[in-house]
Amino acid sequence: MSDRRTQILDAAAMLIAERGFTSTSVDEVIKGAKLSGKSHFYHYFKSKEELGYEVLNRQFERFAERGLAILREPMIDPLERLSLFIDAVVALQAESGGRRGSPFGNLAAELADAHEGFRVRIEAVFERWASQIRSLLWEARPQLHDDVDAVRLSRFIIAALEGAVLMTRVKRDLSVLEGIAIDLKRFIGMHVRDGSTLPQGRHVD
Amino acid sequence: MSDRRTQILDAAAMLIAERGFTSTSVDEVIKGAKLSGKSHFYHYFKSKEELGYEVLNRQFERFAERGLAILREPMIDPLERLSLFIDAVVALQAESGGRRGSPFGNLAAELADAHEGFRVRIEAVFERWASQIRSLLWEARPQLHDDVDAVRLSRFIIAALEGAVLMTRVKRDLSVLEGIAIDLKRFIGMHVRDGSTLPQGRHVD
DNA sequence: TGCGTGTTGGACCGGGTGGTCCTAGTTTAG
DNA sequence: CTAAACTAGGACCACCCGGTCCAACACGCA
Numbered sequence: 001m002s003d004r005r006t007q008i009l010d011a012a013a014m015l016i017a018e019r020g021f022t023s024t025s026v027d028e029v030i031k032g033a034k035l036s037g038k039s040h041f042y043h044y045f046k047s048k049e050e051l052g053y054e055v056l057n058r059q060f061e062r063f064a065e066r067g068l069a070i071l072r073e074p075m076i077d078p079l080e081r082l083s084l085f086i087d088a089v090v091a092l093q094a095e096s097g098g099r100r101g102s103p104f105g106n107l108a109a110e111l112a113d114a115h116e117g118f119r120v121r122i123e124a125v126f127e128r129w130a131s132q133i134r135s136l137l138w139e140a141r142p143q144l145h146d147d148v149d150a151v152r153l154s155r156f157i158i159a160a161l162e163g164a165v166l167m168t169r170v171k172r173d174l175s176v177l178e179g180i181a182i183d184l185k186r187f188i189g190m191h192v193r194d195g196s197t198l199p200q201g202r203h204v205d
Numbered sequence: 206m207s208d209r210r211t212q213i214l215d216a217a218a219m220l221i222a223e224r225g226f227t228s229t230s231v232d233e234v235i236k237g238a239k240l241s242g243k244s245h246f247y248h249y250f251k252s253k254e255e256l257g258y259e260v261l262n263r264q265f266e267r268f269a270e271r272g273l274a275i276l277r278e279p280m281i282d283p284l285e286r287l288s289l290f291i292d293a294v295v296a297l298q299a300e301s302g303g304r305r306g307s308p309f310g311n312l313a314a315e316l317a318d319a320h321e322g323f324r325v326r327i328e329a330v331f332e333r334w335a336s337q338i339r340s341l342l343w344e345a346r347p348q349l350h351d352d353v354d355a356v357r358l359s360r361f362i363i364a365a366l367e368g369a370v371l372m373t374r375v376k377r378d379l380s381v382l383e384g385i386a387i388d389l390k391r392f393i394g395m396h397v398r399d400g401s402t403l404p405q406g407r408h409v410d
Numbered sequence: 411t412g413c414g415t416g417t418t419g420g421a422c423c424g425g426g427t428g429g430t431c432c433t434a435g436t437t438t439a440g
Numbered sequence: 441c442t443a444a445a446c447t448a449g450g451a452c453c454a455c456c457c458g459g460t461c462c463a464a465c466a467c468g469c470a
Contacts (some may be wrong), residue, residue, distance in 0.1 A: 036448040109314030152384040163368025
């Protein structure tokens with residue numbers, strides 16, 4: 001992919017994360033990417049909408065590098081990986097001081113009702129996360145209680161994290177997310193067989 | 206408060222819930238409230254921003270009628286009330302088929318970064334919820350383990366519910382919220398002393 | 411009788427929106 | 441060498457935005 005294209009995508013991703021999709025204008029993206037004018041932009045993207053879709057894809061890929069890679073890591077105990085994944089979410093938020101939030105959650109809240117095209121794409125993103133967590137839970141099933149519902153638990157984990165990130169953003173306080181991460185790990189630990197180790201890291205009350 | 210004012214507020218609340226604040230225009234509100242023109246609108250509100258603030262207040266009051274009233278209900282066991290509160294959130298979402306989402310969560314995601322005025326008001330809303338749940342947990346402390354952290358648990362409950370509502374909206378599937386509600390109740394049950402009853406309603410796996 | 415409040419309806423403003431079109435010069439790959 | 445892709449810059453479009461101003465009328469209350 002061309003340099004300029006990724007340059008535009010990066011600038012757009014930043015602006016959309018800051019202001020949302022509808023409140024980000026094409027002109028601002030052009031300014032941010034230091035393009036010469038509109039024609040330059042429309043040489044690469046046929047519409048603002050298409051730009052939004054590609055930004056979403058790119059955000060997912062970037063997140064996949066850091067988050068999903070951890071979930072897949074074959075050399076680490078699956079439940080330990082899950083714990084590391086949660087830590088990674090916290091760390092990612094810490095980078096922006098808990099101000100930025102989840103790019104998917106933000107877009108979801110902004111556009112789920114209004115724009116079907118975005119809705120289905122965001123749904124797909126969440127589904128890919130959920131399926132990754134499900135297969136991790138499947139892998140961990142010897143350590144888990146027999147009645148663990150992987151579908152439900154995976155959804156719960158994602159919902160708790162998305163909600164936590166949102167609350168953190170509103171309160172401008174990273175410790176909200178950290179606290180919820182602790183509780184979430186304890187909840188996951190609840191599903192672990194008594195004989196197994198609880199990979200929840202140090203648990204400070 | 207005058208009839209017309211509430212009429213405008215209602216129309217605005219609906220539109221903002223559907224499309225978000227920035228994507229809702231004053232003209233649309235005027236059309237929705239069947240006003241004669243802009244001067245009519247600006248007779249009641251000095252700006253779109255002020256309208257937004259009042260809509261937020263109203264949404265909170267309306268929610269308080271249904272949600273916070275349950276949390277305060279003095280004749281019911283506190284943990285039972287918490288369970289009923291969660292059920293009420295599910296029921297509220299069911300009314301819109303899980304499409305509408307939380308008016309606070311939506312605005313939070315849309316405006317937390319961009320608009321400080323809204324951010325602090327939404328923060329206050331969440332804080333009032335959290336404090337209500339905290340005092341409920343305080344009331345229930347004889348039934349709870351000694352090491353229960355009420356601040357953290359109240360935040361967790363709100364985050365899980367907000368996240369659940371968002372996921373439900375994205376997936377357009379109410380059962381997502383229902384499943385998370387079940388898990389959330391189980392998580393709360395985790396904090397209950399072994400001798401006490403677990404007021405989580407019927408628990409279907 | 412007047413005065414304040416509500417109602418109607420429209421003209422108007424500066425500024426922004428996504429998007430098109432056109433011309434022309436510069437790279438780069440076949 | 442030539443064609444296609446890229447860069448540049450600006451004019452222009454119809455439309456929407458929040459907000460102001462004005463003139464006129466209806467109403468109940470003092």
